[in-house]
Amino acid sequence: MVDNQLMATLTEQLSQRAGSDPVMAMLLQQMTSPSPGEAGDELADLQLRLDRATRKIERLRAELVAANAMAAYVARVLGACEHCWGLDQFCRSCLGRGQPGSQPPDADALIDWVSPALRRAGLATITEAAARSGPPAQEQGADHATV
Numbered sequence: 421m422v423d424n425q426l427m428a429t430l431t432e433q434l435s436q437r438a439g440s441d442p443v444m445a446m447l448l449q450q451m452t453s454p455s456p457g458e459a460g461d462e463l464a465d466l467q468l469r470l471d472r473a474t475r476k477i478e479r480l481r482a483e484l485v486a487a488n489a490m491a492a493y494v495a496r497v498l499g500a501c502e503h504c505w506g507l508d509q510f511c512r513s514c515l516g517r518g519q520p521g522s523q524p525p526d527a528d529a530l531i532d533w534v535s536p537a538l539r540r541a542g543l544a545t546i547t548e549a550a551a552r553s554g555p556p557a558q559e560q561g562a563d564h565a566t567v
């Protein structure tokens with residue numbers, strides 16, 4: 421800390437004299453430019469920071485790809501626009517009309533995916549035909565259309 425203050429004071433005084441004294445200007449330049457070792461340390465530090473930032477960007481990019489894949493899967497299962505789920509009126513794919521059910525959902529995947537949560541909530545899935553014809557049926561396979 422003292423070295424830094426001393427250096428700052430000395431640099432300031434040399435700066436004031438450097439305008440009229442070439443020797444002082446040269447001395448000032450020597451003092452303020454990093455030595456080859458310092459420059460190498462700085463370069464190594466910058467390289468280390470660049471490497472860390474690059475790894476972090478790669479990790480974030482991989483997470484983004486995974487999140488996009490999951491969002492696209494959910495949209496496909498729900499029959500929604502894979503780009504906006506119908507939430508963006510400026511969406512180039514659906515103009516905001518791609519809400520869940522706007523396209524045929526993947527009923528089998530939907531039932532497989534939501535049934536455990538529905539069971540846990542005390543709910544069940546039945547087909548439209550079962551709902552029209554009588555008492556609720558036990559959970560069934562691929563023909564589920566109503567929750």
Ligand SMILES: [Zn+2]
Pocket residue numbers: 501502503504505506507508511512513514515516517518
């Ligand atoms: Zn859309």
